[in-house]
Structure formats: C-alpha cells, structure tokens
Amino acid sequence: MSRSTTRFDTKKVNSELVTLTYGALVAQIIKDLENTDDVSKQLERLGYNMGIRLIEDFLAKTGTGRCLDLKDTADKIQTAFRMYLGVQPNVANWSAAGDEFSFVLDSNPLTDLVELPEDLKGLKYCNIICGVIRGALEMVQLDVQSWIVQDQLKRGSKH
Amino acid sequence: MSLTGRTRLSILDKPLSRGKGEVSLSCFALLFSEVVQYCQNKSQTVPELQNKLHELGQKVGVKLIDLYFVRERNCKREIKLLNILLFVKSTLWKALFGREADKLEHSNDDENTYYLMEKDPLVNKFISVPRDKSSLNCAVFIAGIVEAVLTGTDLRPKLPPTGTKEQHIW
Numbered sequence: 001m002s003r004s005t006t007r008f009d010t011k012k013v014n015s016e017l018v019t020l021t022y023g024a025l026v027a028q029i030i031k032d033l034e035n036t037d038d039v040s041k042q043l044e045r046l047g048y049n050m051g052i053r054l055i056e057d058f059l060a061k062t063g064t065g066r067c068l069d070l071k072d073t074a075d076k077i078q079t080a081f082r083m084y085l086g087v088q089p090n091v092a093n094w095s096a097a098g099d100e101f102s103f104v105l106d107s108n109p110l111t112d113l114v115e116l117p118e119d120l121k122g123l124k125y126c127n128i129i130c131g132v133i134r135g136a137l138e139m140v141q142l143d144v145q146s147w148i149v150q151d152q153l154k155r156g157s158k159h
Numbered sequence: 160m161s162l163t164g165r166t167r168l169s170i171l172d173k174p175l176s177r178g179k180g181e182v183s184l185s186c187f188a189l190l191f192s193e194v195v196q197y198c199q200n201k202s203q204t205v206p207e208l209q210n211k212l213h214e215l216g217q218k219v220g221v222k223l224i225d226l227y228f229v230r231e232r233n234c235k236r237e238i239k240l241l242n243i244l245l246f247v248k249s250t251l252w253k254a255l256f257g258r259e260a261d262k263l264e265h266s267n268d269d270e271n272t273y274y275l276m277e278k279d280p281l282v283n284k285f286i287s288v289p290r291d292k293s294s295l296n297c298a299v300f301i302a303g304i305v306e307a308v309l310t311g312t313d314l315r316p317k318l319p320p321t322g323t324k325e326q327h328i329w
Contacts, residue, residue, distance in 0.1 A: 011183070011184035012181035012182065012184060013181065013182055013183075013184050013255075013256075013257070014180070014181065014182075014254055014255055014256075014257070015180030015181055015182040016178055016180070016223075016226070016254075016255075017187065017219075017255050017256075018182045018186065018187050018190060020218075020219040020222050020223065021187070021190060021191065021194065021215075021219060022190060023218075023222070024215045024216075024219050025190075025193070025194050025197065027218060028197075028211075028214075028215060028218075029197070032201065046197065049193055049196070050189040050190065050192075050193055053189055053192075054186075054189055057185045083183055084182065084185065085182055085183070085186065086180065086181050086182055086183070109180055112176055113170070113176075113222070113226070114170070115169070115170040
C-alpha cells in the first residue's frame with residue numbers, strides 16, 4: 001500500500017489547512033444561504049467544479065487508461081481517494097446488477113475537528129466529495145449519481 | 160435515537176490529532192480556487208473580494224490558535240509580541256506550509272510595526288491574476304489567518320498597525 005502511494009509523486013499540504021479552509025467556506029455558505037438543502041447543493045456544485053479539473057490531474061499523474069467496467073472504475077476512484085485525501089476507502093455494498101456501490105471512509109480529513117450543531121443536522125457536510133466524483137467521472141464520459149448514504153458526523157460515512 | 164446519542168463520541172472525547180495528516184496539494188489548490196470563485200461571485204469589486212477572503216482567513220486563524228496552543232505549547236498562551244510573531248513565523252508557518260516564513264522584520268520608523276515576509280505563498284502558486292484585476296492578491300487569505308492569530312492572542316492594543324501592514328507586504 002505504501003508503495004502505491006509513493007509511486008505517484010504528489011506534493012502534499014497539511015490536512016488541517018484543508019480542513020479549516022473547507023470549514024470556513026462551508027460556514028460562509030451557510031451564512032449566505034441559510035437553507036441547509038441549498039447549502040448541500042452548493043457544496044455539491046463546488047465539488048463538481050473541482051472534479052472536472054481534478055480528473056486531468058489524476059489522468060496526468062497516473063497515466064491510467066479507460067475503465068473496462070464499473071469495478072475498474074471503483075478501483076480507480078479508490079486510488080484517487082488515496083492520492084488526494086490520503087485515506088483508503090473500502091468499496092462495499094455492490095448492488096446485484098453491479099451498477100451501484102458504496103465507498104466507506106473510515107476517516108475523512110474533511111471532517112477532522114468538525115462537529116455539526118443540532119440545527120444543521122440536515123447538512124451534507126461532505127457533499128463536496130460527491131460533486132468531485134460526479135464531475136470527474138463526467139469528464140471521462142461516465143454519467144453517475146453520487147450521494148451520501150451515511151455521515152460520520154451523524155455516524156458512518158458512505159457514498 | 161437516544162441510545163445512539165449516548166454511545167456516540169463527541170468531538171471533545173476524542174484525542175486531538177497530531178496534525179501530521181496530509182492531503183494532496185492539487186486538492187488544496189482546487190479547493191482554494193473554489194473558495195476564490197465563490198467569493199468572486201458574491202462580490203462586485205476587487206477590494207470586496209479581498210475582504211471576503213480576508214474574513215475567511217480569519218475564521219481559519221481563530222481555530223488555529225486553539226489547536227496549536229493546545230498541541231504545541233501545553234495550553235500556555237503567548238502574550239509577548241515578539242514571541243507570538245516568532246511563533247507564527249516558525250511553528251505555525253512550518254505546520255501549515257511546510258517551511259518557515261522567509262523573514263520577520265522590525266520596521267525602522269515605527270517600533271510597533273513588524274513585517275512578515277513570504278516570497279512564494281502557497282495559495283498564490285496556482286493563481287494567475289487577470290489583467291483587469293491586477294490589484295488582487297489572494298494571499299490576503301493568509302493575512303487573515305495571521306491577523307486572527309495575533310488578535311486572538313490578545314495583542315489587540317498593540318496590533319492595528321502591525322496587522323494592516325502585514326497585508327501590504329504580500
């Protein structure tokens with residue numbers, strides 16, 4: 001595992017800087033929008049914008065080819081998680097038809113130091129990740145839906 | 160419901176992370192770019208945009224104070240001006256950006272003025288400033304962080320000149 005992380009020589013930054021920057025952004029959006037659902041949507045949109053640019057970075061760094069099937073795609077997204085967030089998600093909950101699955105993140109740098117207050121329990125804090133996945137896959141001609149099944153801030157985190 | 164509520168660990172029950180976690184630079188660069196774009200959409204003028212970034216920086220800074228003083232200094236706060244400046248220059252900078260800030264200078268003209276210098280701020284690395292907005296400098300985000308850290312450590316009375324000067328040297 002450690003070998004595969006060093007293989008793509010990526011520069012790193014302190015995860016707390018990212019966590020806090022993201023937190024400040026979310027707080028700002030909440031202030032601007034008020035409605036929690038709108039905030040979640042906005043986060044997804046921001047993620048989407050990031051995703052369509054992140055995929056280039058991913059393809060350039062890994063030099064990976066086309067995915068043969070969704071299992072392949074899942075593997076690659078897993079690699080991307082490791083590259084960009086430094087966490088290793090587990091792929092689980094494959095649907096019988098093989099067209100739906102979940103990522104389970106044991107730890108998520110975005111939610112370090114984060115606690116949702118009672119009145120924001122409806123907020124999908126990590127919705128940005130869903131957006132990133134959707135944006136990135138759209139750029140490689142894969143139309144996907146991505147959503148949060150469970151949230152660690154409310155218990156357990158899945159996509 | 161109540162059962163899960165009771166068994167659930169609150170964030171205060173968990174040990175404080177050691178802050179060694181790392182995230183890819185591309186990830187941060189894209190996130191910051193979204194931050195800038197979001198602020199840009201919400202503002203009409205360049206100063207307005209800079210103010211928004213500065214405010215966001217302050218939000219980050221306020222949280223960093225607690226985090227770093229608990230982790231690095233055994234909860235002891237620094238109240239001497241020079242010490243806190245050095246703390247920002249070395250400890251904080253190193254933790255956030257991987258190296259110390261380039262220089263900390265004391266102004267000749269005014270003994271309350273210090274300059275903190277950074278030649279190549281991380282947040283500006285991937286930002287190209289459009290010609291019509293040449294006065295924009297996204298490092299005000301960092302200025303916001305620094306200002307919040309200094310203000311938050313109760314150096315306010317001495318600070319206004321320092322705080323504002325710092326933004327200009329970026």
